[in-house]
Amino acid sequence: MKKISTLLLCTLLFITGCVQNSNEEEVLQNDEDIAEPETSIVPSYQLSDENYRMILPYKTSEARGVIVNQMANRIDIDEMEEGLRRLSKEVYDPEELYFQEGQYLDSSTIFTWIDELNPVLNEDANIETHRDNPRYLSHILEQNYMKHNEDQSVELAGISLGIAMKSVYRFTAEGVGPFYEDIPKEEMLSEGNKIAQAIVQQIREMEGLTEVPIMIALYQEEEQASPVPGNFVAKVNVPGGSSSVDGWESINEENILFPSDEGREKYYDDHEIVSSFGTEISQFFPNYVGLIGEGFYIDEELQKLTIEVPIEFYGKAEVLGFTQYAYGLVQEMFPNYYDLEINITSSQKMESLIYRDGGDETPTVHIFD
Structure with missing residues (x-):
């Protein structure tokens, strides 16, 4: 019992040691509305140098809950959210920037884009038509990375987008099913590139997002019953002011x-x-x-x-x-x-x-x- 108690004490010391203390708690103002600035607080504690601090009061995503409806496997949802933050650290420095859930793409926008960017099929489409026109896109996940200025205002420094793509297309047709069709990786990557290009063009038309850098990562889902999640397969950085999506890098991750x-x-x-x-x-x-x-x-x-x-x-x-x-x-x-x-x-x-x-x-x- 003494051994277990000692180990538990080590656990507490470990957790305490991981907390990084900055000099003082910072009070920031949201720069989006100058007439009525919104006061925000950045906690003075950071769990580790590798974790983003988060602005308080915590703002949930404008598309909260959509991912649960769009991705069938719970472990895919967790992996996509955590993995996108992990990849974002290569672009947005956790020591300089703060994490915030996506505030620009609301539920209506994401549902509309998913419908527009997937093939449109009639209700009476037959089995072969479905097989020839799979719905590749499952979800679009937005994350925001914020910076604060010398006047203590806070503004958007960059956006990360995770684009979830199916590895297996599940469908019903002609009153029978479900049917399952594997989607080859190269086909998924090709379609993902087209989808990313269309999304960036629409984002650049949104107020305040013309000059914001965007990091995009393609996530390949696993099949619905898989005991392990899928993984990110490619990423690209789109500089502020650009609407061109090119220069994709492969991501060699797997679970x-x-x-x-x-x-x-x-x-x-x-x-x-x-x-x-x-x-x-x-x-x-x-x-x-x-x-x-x-x-x-x-x-x-x-x-x-x-x-x-x-x-x-x-x-x-x-x-x-x-x-x-x-x-x-x-x-x-x-x-x-x-x-x-x-x-x-x-x-x-x-x-x-x-x-x-x-x-x-x-x-x-x-x-x-």
């Missing part, structure tokens, strides 16, 4: 399920570590039923490994014993050059968490009440 045939084929060593971890657990805990691992790779290098271990417990002592055992296996089996997160769950709740940032020697443990 891999472990254990799986794909994981074994592409990343054999990582697959074997995850499988061996499960084997070791099964030998000592009869209530273990399996695990699900997800590896996030950039340029074929593992960046983060997340493992969920569902198991039925019959008392807190069993949770403690299992967590201690898993902690020891982490120390023995998993290299520390990537982020690692192990979620131990029961049917009722999250029971405990083991995590380690890349480069750290010792994992941190949290056991939930």
Whole structure:
């Protein structure tokens, strides 16, 4: 118990150490309405140098909720939102700029654009017509990056747009279905380029957005039932004042399920570590039923490994014993050059968490009440 308490104290110290304190809290004014300036606050604490501070009071997106209706897989939604922020850091410096949810593309605009940028089919279109005219575009996600001036006013410094494209087209026709048609990646990229060009041209016609830089990233969704999300596949920067979308860069990211045939084929060593971890657990805990691992790779290098271990417990002592055992296996089996997160769950709740940032020697443990 003393060991667990020590680890929990380390967790608190870790969290405290991650908080970056600036000299003072800043009060900013929104520069969009000079006659009646809107006072905003930028918190004086930043969770880390890699995270954006956010302007308060927090403004939700003008298209709040649209993404849930447009993307069928919840894990795709999370990956797209977090991934777009991650890619934005390469363009918009987190130390200089602040994050705000999209304020320019409202729900009506996004729904209209999705309908206009996808093929228009009659209600009585037959199966072959649907197959020849897939709806490629699922969603358009906007993020805003703000700067403040010497007079403490705040203004838009850049926009990031995530364009979600289908990898599988699901449709019904002639009173039957659903049917599922795979969309080749090259076809998706070609259509994504056309869609991005049309979106930028319309954004440049919106008041106040003529000179704003725009970063665009294409996101390829996974199929609806996939246990792992899709990934971003290409990006491009459009300078302020330009309406031309060219110079696309490929993004080599992927999310891999472990254990799986794909994981074994592409990343054999990582697959074997995850499988061996499960084997070791099964030998000592009869209530273990399996695990699900997800590896996030950039340029074929593992960046983060997340493992969920569902198991039925019959008392807190069993949770403690299992967590201690898993902690020891982490120390023995998993290299520390990537982020690692192990979620131990029961049917009722999250029971405990083991995590380690890349480069750290010792994992941190949290056991939930």
